[in-house]
Amino acid sequence: MKDGPDIARIASLIGDPARANILSALMGGVALTAAELAGEAGVTPQTASSHLAKLEEGGLVVPRRQGRHKYFALASDEVAGLLEGLAGLAAHRGHTRTRRGPRDAAMRHARVCYNHLAGDLAVQMFDSLVAEGALDLDHGITLTPKGEAVMAGLGVDLATLRAGRPALVRECLDWSERRSHLGGSLGRALFGRFLELGWVRREEGSRVVRFTGEGLRRFNAAFPRALEAA
Amino acid sequence: MKDGPDIARIASLIGDPARANILSALMGGVALTAAELAGEAGVTPQTASSHLAKLEEGGLVVPRRQGRHKYFALASDEVAGLLEGLAGLAAHRGHTRTRRGPRDAAMRHARVCYNHLAGDLAVQMFDSLVAEGALDLDHGITLTPKGEAVMAGLGVDLATLRAGRPALVRECLDWSERRSHLGGSLGRALFGRFLELGWVRREEGSRVVRFTGEGLRRFNAAFPRALEAA
DNA sequence: TTCATACTTCGATGAAGGTCGAACCATCAT
DNA sequence: ATGATGGTTCGACCTTCATCGAAGTATGAA
Known part of the structure; x- marks a missing residue:
């Protein structure tokens, strides 16, 4: 019953409302900072940080450090x-x-x-x-x-x-x-x-x-x- | 922050391992009964029933009654x-x-x-x-x-x-x-x-x-x- | 150095939801 | 009718995980 790749993993990543909001915001194409994404998702910076770590681990977003900011963008087309x-x-x-x-x-x-x-x-x-x-x-x-x-x-x-x-x-x-x-x-x-x-x-x-x-x-x-x- | 359609809803539907297994099984193209899908997902019939109701409500699968069996198939291409x-x-x-x-x-x-x-x-x-x-x-x-x-x-x-x-x-x-x-x-x-x-x-x-x-x-x-x- | 800002880690709280036992309905067979 | 099978509903348990307060790290500014 566990044939192909683990689709539940990434689906559940997108399945959380806060993360979905983050990803939707990134669909705009511009890289956004963690704080901005926290605002978009309507959660505190700590929570957003946790979410972003999971999205990154899951390969859905890629980070880019710039000074003390951390910008995120969608990982791929x-x-x-x-x-x-x-x-x-x-x-x-x-x-x-x-x-x-x-x-x-x-x-x-x-x-x-x-x-x-x-x-x-x-x-x-x-x-x-x-x-x-x-x-x-x-x-x-x-x-x-x-x-x-x-x-x-x-x-x-x-x-x-x-x-x-x-x-x-x-x-x-x-x-x-x-x-x-x-x-x-x-x-x-x-x-x-x-x-x-x-x-x-x-x-x-x-x-x-x-x-x-x-x-x-x-x-x-x-x-x-x-x-x-x- | 709540622009487009609610992607988190369906993503979370697919995000559960049991439901993902059910959907994967249905990717085979043949309609399967609730019991068979329970087997595929590795859960009891009760839980499968609950999952299938959610998938149906979410528009991912369509049911078809036949006698006392209830067959499920993917809703669309x-x-x-x-x-x-x-x-x-x-x-x-x-x-x-x-x-x-x-x-x-x-x-x-x-x-x-x-x-x-x-x-x-x-x-x-x-x-x-x-x-x-x-x-x-x-x-x-x-x-x-x-x-x-x-x-x-x-x-x-x-x-x-x-x-x-x-x-x-x-x-x-x-x-x-x-x-x-x-x-x-x-x-x-x-x-x-x-x-x-x-x-x-x-x-x-x-x-x-x-x-x-x-x-x-x-x-x-x-x-x-x-x-x-x- | 000292302070401020951006982000992260830790821990506790609490809500959401998956799971199964048990009982309940519907259909078919005898 | 009686029983059997497939499916559903209900209720209780329990794991999981999102959330935020508080403290910790790192970078930049003065």
Whole structure:
């Protein structure tokens, strides 16, 4: 009865409300200090410290010391993807427990998934890249030469990206759209570029991403929404 | 701090060892009775009953009465996918906690993921279908006319499949290969066909799928392993 | 050094929940 | 009907673990 890997261990890690809040906060993509996370989770610093130690031990978050601060971030894209999946199931059979306010609609439209863009617009971008042949899905998922040109046009420096170890491109599943969007280091770089270009602004203390009017126009021009297959 | 859906709720459902064992057993794809699941989980029928009620309430499993028996199955492909994701993370940073025996190798090669084929060979099949144009990944994932011909050739009855509501094709992520393979009702139908054709046999009380010699030969002929992109 | 801040460790408290024995309901067989 | 089997409900026990107060360590500032 104890076949595969120990899924109960990590599931129980996420199963505590305080830890779930911590992880949700880290889904914002920015590294946060232990004290900040304590605030997010609504517990005292001692308790948060204990939780963070467990999350670290479990491989869900990674610490980074800086001076007398200790910053935490999600350990990997896979952790982020798993949390998205959980959110999807919870939302799906939510019994309308989570009343969907305006914040919720904004989240579905565009939000940050750990370090890249997610939501309706992210799916649009992914589909557009595939449709114009920038991404190749035949064996795994790879960036085509044409895709490299597209990225260069947007000002994404691929050379330094390739130096990093994490996979350049990776697909990530949306809980709202239930469709793939672009993750990996390329996804992160693109989102960073959107910020630099002023296309988007992050909403403080939330995962919501707001497009400026001009930014949305340029985004739609760069990644036109493809026609749905009949 | 309480933005999205309540992920802690379902995570804690999976977080209990007994419930995790139950869910793992159901990953085999066959519906099991409450008593059988109690055995799998290593608890008495009373406790299993309590656990199953919680899992049902949480939307992770669905019951089906038959006479005085009550059969349980996973609620959806998404639940199966989530469990696979958890297994992936647990295996990934397993600290070699799970010593990988011969059983493990077989699981990586071919296993059943709720109701369809997963593992190395499943990824091979998925890639092959994409490469020969049977599946189209441009907008979402769809079966092309060519793909319909392929399925007909294998003896899969698409007409009755389309009548059912669940999505015909769906991609599912492997924890061992970390690649997409074919899920959805088509994935289930294909796996059922493999059983009918005698290509594969299920190993009792486990998720392992064993190919017969002849079955593997035919499988490789039908879904040739594509050349990896350079 | 002396103080302040960020984080951790220790210990005690308390609540949540998994577990099983026993009794209770429902279905099928005889 | 009578019994047997599968499942559930109830109640009591008991382990587990989150939580916070208080004290301890480490880093930075003055």
